[in-house]
Amino acid sequence: MLFIAAILLRYISWKHLKMEIFPNAELPMLFIQVSSQIEVTPEHMEQEAIVPVESMIAGLENIERIESNAGRRQGSVLISYEERTDLKYAYLKLDEQVSSLRGTLPDEFSLQVVKIDLESANNTLMSLQARGSGGIDRVRNYVDQHISPELENIEGVAAVNVFGGRQKSVDIILDKAACDAYNI
Numbered sequence: 001m002l003f004i005a006a007i008l009l010r011y012i013s014w015k016h017l018k019m020e021i022f023p024n025a026e027l028p029m030l031f032i033q034v035s036s037q038i039e040v041t042p043e044h045m046e047q048e049a050i051v052p053v054e055s056m057i058a059g060l061e062n063i064e065r066i067e068s069n070a071g072r073r074q075g076s077v078l079i080s081y082e083e084r085t086d087l088k089y090a091y092l093k094l095d096e097q098v099s100s101l102r103g104t105l106p107d108e109f110s111l112q113v114v115k116i117d118l119e120s121a122n123n124t125l126m127s128l129q130a131r132g133s134g135g136i137d138r139v140r141n142y143v144d145q146h147i148s149p150e151l152e153n154i155e156g157v158a159a160v161n162v163f164g165g166r167q168k169s170v171d172i173i174l175d176k177a178a179c180d181a182y183n184i
Helices: 002-016 042-057 087-102 118-122 136-152 176-181
Strands: 029-036 063-070 074-081 109-115
Touching: 029 042, 029 087, 042 063, 042 074, 042 087, 042 109, 074 087, 087 109
Parallel strands: none
Antiparallel strands: 029 074, 029 109, 063 074
């Protein structure tokens, strides 16, 4: 009799079990992206932006681990929270702290709080790698000008993102005093 009850309970449980191809999972992590308008040394990025961000984060609740990375134009701070942390509340607290920190950093740095979204990660269907002669910047320019537009024209492709190399750009930094003198 006990055996029949166990089989019946198993069958009922299996019928009510919700199955999904990509279950809705939320990682207890938030990410702070630090960007610089000008190219700086990784040491400058670390001392002037990353260390103040880490110091500010240290006072928050339920933090399990902090990992940071500093580069010439970008840095990042990955915050891992304890398993049962309410991420909406943690995001609001972190964003509030980052907003108060923005005014104390040098002008060339900007901060952005990012929630790690598994939904967008699940939508990545294909990742391609391009190689060629002439250096990484030449390959990047070729991919930007020739391959990326072709891929974007394919029906059903939502977005094409190119990573690596450097994009050529011109930064125009205005002299505030000169602009004021010319009433601009």
